[in-house]
């Protein structure tokens with residue numbers, strides 16, 4: 370099912386059910402509150418809810434379709450507990466998620482001490498009472514579907530019953546809506562419930578606007594350790610994981626560990642990389658990942674102080690330093706020197722494994738990789754851009770923060786390469802038989818068509834694009850593919866490794882003049 374107005378339809382259906390059978394949905398009315406209420410969390414435990422990892426009991430969803438039609442809620446909850454979830458969320462919405470209040474009751478009965486969130490589209494104070502009666506410890510309240518007065522009333526009701534309330538937001542507007550209520554537990558949903566688009570940078574973009582003491586839950590789209598690390602870097606203390614946990618509960622220990630163990634490195638020195646990127650997106654782009662605003666600009670292949678300062682002054686958002694065999698390899702010590710005065714995050718570009726065409730793990734590239742890791746650890750680099758094919762697939766075990774640069778050689782390769790990548794963004798660059806990057810060539814049109822289709826159909830993230838961008842092409846490329854970030858290098862040079870002032874200025878002028886912003 371497509372996005373469209375699905376949220377309104379879900380809410381309308383829920384209202385119909387409330388008008389028909391009432392909040393207890395008929396058969397469950399009159400259940401013994403003492404029996405089902407006995408697992409409720411006491412005061413301190415409500416305050417500690419939900420711990421690092423909430424896993425969801427859900428059979429299907431409008432955005433993902435069937436996930437596990439024959440799911441047994443008890444088996445699923447038991448597995449979650451065994452694997453290390455700190456709380457369980459039970460979907461009770463029937464028509465679109467295949468849940469039920471019976472699911473909630475049966476999980477509560479079997480696990481009296483398990484912290485349970487009731488996840489549904491709750492609309493009326495009576496919903497809160499029913500949730501308590503049937504054994505929930507916490508309820509979800511969605512700011513996007515509740516008028517302010519109703520939200521306030523339901524929050525009060527939750528307090529009266531001693532239930533934790535997870536108040537969910539997705540936009541800046543919704544943050545403003547809940548601000549007067551200063552809820553203690555806020556969920557930031559990476560998924561836009563109206564379009565189903567998932568953007569793992571959404572929490573990072575919103576978190577600084579939550580300017581009251583609150584525990585923040587990172588919701589939706591989490592599959593991997595990298596996703597969990599992004600959640601932590603965004604200032605979230607908990608994850609809410611649905612599809613990944615249902616399909617593969619064995620991911621749970623890794624996700625739980627990623628939320629608790631020491632972060633792999635200093636997460637980007639002075640810059641919190643993903644937070645910087647999320648917050649740097651220009652005005653107007655916040656509400657959607659089909660970006661309208663002027664894209665972020667990464668100028669790559671910086672080898673000296675002068676070029677770095679010029680690119681910064683012209684408006685570059687990120688600068689790239691190459692740590693690989695290349696005519697634009699950055700001299701040793703440059704990152705440390707630039708980080709001291711520049712005020713723009715530096716990205717270390719590395720080639721970390723063999724490329725299909727043979728370029729790759731030369732001794733120079735391996736030495737470059739080690740050097741980049743040192744500069745990342747010292748805080749001189751804010752992130753690492755990984756070219757080449759990593760053997761394991763977990764980029765965070767190589768470096769963090771990091772993102773992959775993918776160079777599909779054909780449309781057929783796009784899905785295979787992009788679906789294997791985790792984390793919030795990948796950079797799409799031009800394929801070349803010999804060179805790992807800095808080719809000066811554009812990504813083939815037919816590859817770009819497939820990349821756009823992948824991002825649209827998977828509804829995940831926004832486009833970061835490199836390859837042959839220069840003053841003459843940048844405006845048309847931006848207009849056509851609407852990237853969130855563009856990356857340019859060799860077509861801004863007077864010779865390999867030295868930027869050309871005229872071309873750099875023309876590039877930024879073309880970007881300002883030619884765009885749709």
Ligand SMILES: O=C(O)c1ccccc1NCC(=O)[C@H](O)[C@H](O)COP(=O)(O)O
Nearest residue numbers: 669695806807808809836837857858859
């Ligand atoms: O730029 C290089 O020489 C390079 C060498 C090895 C690995 C990556 C490299 N560059 C990566 C970049 O991010 C470039 O900006 C990107 O490939 C686009 O380059 P260009 O087509 O020259 O604008």
